[in-house]
Amino acid sequence: MKQKKINFLESSLNYSLLKSDSDSLIVGVDEVGRGCLFGGVVAAAVAMPLKKIHLLRDIGVNDSKKLTPRKRESLINPIKAVVDCYSIVEVDNITIDQINIFQASLLAMTRAILNLSISPYLCLVDGKFTLPNLSFPQISLIKGDMRSPLIASASILAKVWRDEKMLEYDQRYTNYDLKNNKGYGTKKHLDAIALYGLTPLHRKSFNCGQ
Template sequence: MIAGVDEVGRGALFGPVVAAAVILPPDVYSALAESGVTDSKRLSAGDRLRLAVQIRSVALDCRIGIASVQEIDRLNILQASLLAMRRAVMRLNPSPNFCLVDGHQRIRDLPILQQPLVKGDQKSLVIAAASIVAKVWRDELMIRLAAKYPDYDLAINKGYGTAKHQAAIQRVGISAQHRLSFSPCQSVAKQAQV
């Protein structure tokens, strides 16, 4: 059983990094490919949502792992991304025999055979499926958090550093969900301490 794992939210200024791990039965690969499963960044929001529902309905298992803003700031974004991936893979039931990991880094302390795959979300259907599930899950989280943090335009920017988001950071400051280790937030945090 092969799992695919990918993360989303590495470049965002706000919120956790989110990973999804997916195990697909071999007989659904062609149907998912025909439905348009590919790298989530190449799909519209509507297509991602439609495909995420389809993927979840046919997957043997599909799990989410997150690394918090505090973990991102403490570990760095790469290590936090790998931690989120590890958490997602370790929650899978049944446990896979092999894991395809998007990117060029191996997941540390993963007790499962693994293979990093650069641009894996474009080369591997199971990684692409994980990228879609992760993106939809994180986008939905950002929409929910937009109600709690209305100043930052999160429903639109999903936590990424758009001009409007950065202007809001300058105007109202940072929230508890902003990544202090990222430069736009770091500079505002330092100004607040002076």
């Protein structure tokens, strides 16, 4: 089979794909919430043919950290419209405490990929580690959400989904400022933990000042 080189990543990063066409289904996967004190870690995976990935650029996909919350929200439906399929998975705080946040992050990304309705030709994984127990070829990309529109799209889906959950939890746990900190360890959040204690959704494996 003739080797074909196709540039589909940021920073002019090329990979040689052993395919004679560009119909290969590529998956991008990322997680959010790894550094939080509250709630689960959420991963999203998106899949589409190599030849269509440019459509994500066309609709304005970029590194989720560089986008405003409103811009991220505005991209959700366009992303879902152009990708072939997507999956969003949460690993809860109890599991995080049982297996640690690193393993929980890998688990969330693995489950997100396995929940897709397709079998990908290649998986692009944000970070420096590939995922265990997957039969698909993988490439790990440090700062992948800056280098791959697929990973950036997954990051946007995961981020918006998790932020919406934090807004819901803010209505239940009103003392912790979750609508603003999204579960991260801000001073106001840590002060609330010191005053009111941990909720059932706080991660006990992190030092939350108790």
